[in-house]
Amino acid sequence: MHIYYDESGSFATANAQGAWCVIASYVLAEQQCALARKVLLRHKLRAGATYRDEVKRSATTEAKYFIFLEELATVEGVAVAIATDSGVNHRAAENRDAQVTMLTAALAGANDNQRYGIKKLQTEMLALSHWLKN
Numbered sequence: 001m002h003i004y005y006d007e008s009g010s011f012a013t014a015n016a017q018g019a020w021c022v023i024a025s026y027v028l029a030e031q032q033c034a035l036a037r038k039v040l041l042r043h044k045l046r047a048g049a050t051y052r053d054e055v056k057r058s059a060t061t062e063a064k065y066f067i068f069l070e071e072l073a074t075v076e077g078v079a080v081a082i083a084t085d086s087g088v089n090h091r092a093a094e095n096r097d098a099q100v101t102m103l104t105a106a107l108a109g110a111n112d113n114q115r116y117g118i119k120k121l122q123t124e125m126l127a128l129s130h131w132l133k134n
Helices: 029-046 061-073 094-107 114-125
Strands: 001-008 020-030 077-084
Touching: 029 061, 029 094, 094 114
Parallel strands: none
Antiparallel strands: 001 020, 020 077
16 A cells, blocks of 8 residues: 655645645555556656656646546546645634643543543644644
C-alpha cells in the first residue's frame, strides 16, 4: 500500500475569501505503482518537465491536466482531498479549544494507556501554529 500526499496553501487565517488550502492524497496498492509511475512520467513530459521535476498546475494546460486525470483514473487508485477557505476560517482557535475540552472530559473514563494518548493529543493540539491562536 502506498499513500502519496501533497498540500497547497499556508492554512493561515486570511483576510479575504478565496484563500484556498488543500491537502490531497492518492492511495494505491503495490501492484498499481508501476502503472501510476508511467502515467505521472507522461504527464511530466507533456508539461515540458523532466522525471525529477514537480509539475505545478499552472505549468500545464487544462487539456493536458485532464489527460493526466483520465490516465490516472485507469490506475484505479483512490484520491482523497480536503479543502478549506482560510478567508472564512476565523474560528479555528475556538474549534481547537472545544476539541481540547472534549478530550479533557474523556479523561474521566479512560484507562492509563488511553489517558496517555488523550493527554498527548491535547498537548499536540494546544501546540498548533500561532495563526490558530488568534
